[in-house]
Amino acid sequence: xxxxxxxGMGIYSCIGKNIDEVKQSLYxxxxxxxxxxxxxxxxxxxxxxxxxxxxxLKGVLHRRLRIGLAEQGEYAYVATDEALRxxxxxxxxxxxxxxxILYGNDSSAKAVIESVDIVREKxxxxxxxxxxxxxxxxxxVTMNLAVIYKLKGMNLTVSGACASGSxxxxxxxxxIRNGLQHxxxxxxxxxxxxxxxxxxxxxxxFSTRESAPHEASRPFDRSRDGLVPSGGAASVVLESxxxxxxxxxxxxxxVIGYGFSSNGDHISVPNIDGPVRSxxxxxxxxxxxxxxxxxxxxxxxxxxVGDKNEAEALAEVFGESRPYVTSTKSQTGHExxxxxxxxxxxxxxxxxxxxxxxxxxxxxxxxxxxxxxxxNKRVSKKINCFLSNSFGFGGTNATLIxxxx
Amino acid sequence: MTRDEVVKKxxxxxxxxxxxxEDSIDPTGNMIKTLGIDSLDLVDLVVLIEKNFGFxxxxxxxANIKNxxxxxxxxxxxxx
Numbered sequence: 001x002x003x004x005x006x007x008g009m010g011i012y013s014c015i016g017k018n019i020d021e022v023k024q025s026l027y028x029x030x031x032x033x034x035x036x037x038x039x040x041x042x043x044x045x046x047x048x049x050x051x052x053x054x055x056x057l058k059g060v061l062h063r064r065l066r067i068g069l070a071e072q073g074e075y076a077y078v079a080t081d082e083a084l085r086x087x088x089x090x091x092x093x094x095x096x097x098x099x100x101i102l103y104g105n106d107s108s109a110k111a112v113i114e115s116v117d118i119v120r121e122k123x124x125x126x127x128x129x130x131x132x133x134x135x136x137x138x139x140x141v142t143m144n145l146a147v148i149y150k151l152k153g154m155n156l157t158v159s160g161a162c163a164s165g166s167x168x169x170x171x172x173x174x175x176i177r178n179g180l181q182h183x184x185x186x187x188x189x190x191x192x193x194x195x196x197x198x199x200x201x202x203x204x205x206f207s208t209r210e211s212a213p214h215e216a217s218r219p220f221d222r223s224r225d226g227l228v229p230s231g232g233a234a235s236v237v238l239e240s241x242x243x244x245x246x247x248x249x250x251x252x253x254x255v256i257g258y259g260f261s262s263n264g265d266h267i268s269v270p271n272i273d274g275p276v277r278s279x280x281x282x283x284x285x286x287x288x289x290x291x292x293x294x295x296x297x298x299x300x301x302x303x304x305v306g307d308k309n310e311a312e313a314l315a316e317v318f319g320e321s322r323p324y325v326t327s328t329k330s331q332t333g334h335e336x337x338x339x340x341x342x343x344x345x346x347x348x349x350x351x352x353x354x355x356x357x358x359x360x361x362x363x364x365x366x367x368x369x370x371x372x373x374x375x376n377k378r379v380s381k382k383i384n385c386f387l388s389n390s391f392g393f394g395g396t397n398a399t400l401i402x403x404x405x
Numbered sequence: 406m407t408r409d410e411v412v413k414k415x416x417x418x419x420x421x422x423x424x425x426x427e428d429s430i431d432p433t434g435n436m437i438k439t440l441g442i443d444s445l446d447l448v449d450l451v452v453l454i455e456k457n458f459g460f461x462x463x464x465x466x467x468a469n470i471k472n473x474x475x476x477x478x479x480x481x482x483x484x485x
Contacts, residue, residue, distance in 0.1 A: 062424075063422075063423060063424045064443070064445070064446070067449075124461070126448070126451055126452075126461075126464075127451070127452050127455055127461075128452070129448060129449050129452045130445040130446070130448040130449050131449075
């Protein structure tokens, strides 16, 4: 069994367009949430969203490589470029080795809607253009990045709702641990455009605290009223320890556990049993006890039921050890398909810099979250090992455990 | 629309949309080889001609177009 390490990270999110910017935002407790006025114009219940500026890749990527990228693919390209640079991987290495890609993504709404609009108006599919099919498929991120980087290994998109990014990293970890790949680019991407979020808004799942956008995402707080949608992309270079040492790469952290489960229950209402089984499976896989976890990056999206049930699951698994628990979604909003990957990176940044960012807007716990150790101020803390949760619609759960090196 | 206007507009599309170097636009050279475009680019060319000139390029007609001069003539004959 191979040890699996992380040798590169890249991120593009509403709290920063690279690792350094995100590190500062985490440290400062900066919120990336704002208002998108267009959402009200097209009938949204809530206009709150993570504010993410699209990168301009003209002149960076050739047109043919660029026009198949949907919005989230552009974010993923920027994040992956940063991760590969950090890992010391260039095109020559990618051309001579079987490097894979496993990325979480679970929609590409805008491209699909725009192509259907053209067909409805023109009644002629040949006027859609060539980029739409490559932007609109669920595998848009992996198909485009695999071509841009000329990847020769595993090439697959993981769609597991809001746990997509975590499952992508977990599955990559399994493939490398079992010797089937030596290096995989793993991550998650999430489109931010309003068309991608209309049907989610329809469930009344979003916070409507529009008068105070920075206070809208308040995971675990008693007065939370829903999540704030957000997005971007996050990439890590997963690699076997042996490969990293052979290359002389800088090893950032080690993935030591992955757990997963399905609730077997309601399509949108999470339960307690499913997450508990995912948490225990990850701890068992890592061969550690709950007391070995210094920090938990919770899934907690700021919804009333979701946060409550996760708090109960964490309290059941961790009992008296009571590690620090925060949800970085208090700063970023819910990055959905990307969240598992981005939150792994947020946690690694905090681990490498010995602090835990404040769980913003946590002023008073409820009967469940009060059982947890949730800091509402930044904490200086040496972190040897952290755990990150991601849960999604359909009751899919993923838990990752990462150790410092 | 005059042929000169069509030439100017088509070249502008090639430079701005297809990011083709102005110096590589040779009206007499093989259109696909000279411009370095592929079958997917031709799909986009149909869209751009429809947007800019108001008519639909028929794929079968493209088989008879060997160079840009032929294409300029083809567009000039149909442009609205």
